Amino acid sequence: MVPLLPHRQACAYIRVSTDKQGQSGQGLEGQIASITRAAELWGIHIVEWYQDVASGRHSDSLGKRDGVQRAIRHAQALKMPILVDGLDRLSRDMASVEKLVSETRIEIISAKEGSLADPVTLASRAARAEREGDLISENTRRSLEAKKAQGVRLGNPTNLPEAQRKGAKSNADRAAAQVKVIAGELDRLEAWSMKVPQIVELLNQAGSRTSRGLPWTNAALRPVLKKAKALRAPLQFTEVRATTDEDCPPAYNQNTNFGRF
Incomplete structure (x- = not known):
């Protein structure tokens, strides 16, 4: 873990994938608690929170999410890092994360993994996040296929x-x-x-x-x-x-x- 200087400033970013999670707070509260604990431990002052309710799976998802784009602009303007619960909250696409860091020079700090400024560490963590995303997608696909085979009606029946x-x-x-x-x-x-x-x-x-x-x-x-x-x-x-x-x-x-x- 890269040591952190006391009293640093950072903006925090959290993300959930579905509207239901966003409205209920499911997933958000855990991320907030994790980031807050890490910030207190490392002497980081969070100046602003940003969030998205969107998937982090695709290579173009970073550019389509308003919350993460505002966090990036804020971090660039004040030359401060972005603090996340885990790298997968930023994106599950390895190439997107590597491109973000190389082009903006923004330091990403994960509450679970520490500072990810080192390219080798970043690539390793991003690859793991991408693989986890692939497994989740595959498990979801198999579950839906099994329900369809059982005659379960999928989707939202409401107009x-x-x-x-x-x-x-x-x-x-x-x-x-x-x-x-x-x-x-x-x-x-x-x-x-x-x-x-x-x-x-x-x-x-x-x-x-x-x-x-x-x-x-x-x-x-x-x-x-x-x-x-x-x-x-x-x-x-x-x-x-x-x-x-x-x-x-x-x-x-x-x-x-x-x-x-």
């Missing part, structure tokens, strides 16, 4: 447009619930007037997580905070109006002594 509408509503409901939770947390912490980085630090210290189970970042909190403030504004307006109507004296033309002097 696709209907499934998409239900998914969109579920996402909207989850986002609305998240806004209410954050509004409650800000009330409890008395943090409405604080700056975004300060609120992020408080929320993470309190154990709060995003709707996807990730630690809060400035970018993740800003849109939620904006909606939480909009949710709070009507309540404040109602309170101010009630106080004003009660405390203000009556108009002059409503005063019984009006015109007597």
Whole structure:
């Protein structure tokens, strides 16, 4: 393992292959815990988290995943490494990983395998990840063939447009619930007037997580905070109006002594 300098900065990247895993947090929480432990052990400060819900099997998957592309740009801009749970989370295609490192000169740090800056080590780990991916694909194919032979109907029987509408509503409901939770947390912490980085630090210290189970970042909190403030504004307006109507004296033309002097 290549020794790591204390107090280094890095961005973290996590990935799951299916929407179901992404929505439920299955797989993501384990990766977050593993990366967080490694970062604490090695004295690395994680400045941003990135994630994808996509397959890592194909040679062009790196270029198609928005999360990993943003992580690469961030790492290049600040000349810092990318921290992953395992190399297979980045990609299961050996050539893609080798090309990424050789072209960008970004150091990849795996929570399971340490720093993968050395080309020989990187090639060995990438080859193993690729082989594991091949085995998973082959086992999946055989399992599906066996189910088809048994007469099991494969695929999603739900109408696709209907499934998409239900998914969109579920996402909207989850986002609305998240806004209410954050509004409650800000009330409890008395943090409405604080700056975004300060609120992020408080929320993470309190154990709060995003709707996807990730630690809060400035970018993740800003849109939620904006909606939480909009949710709070009507309540404040109602309170101010009630106080004003009660405390203000009556108009002059409503005063019984009006015109007597």
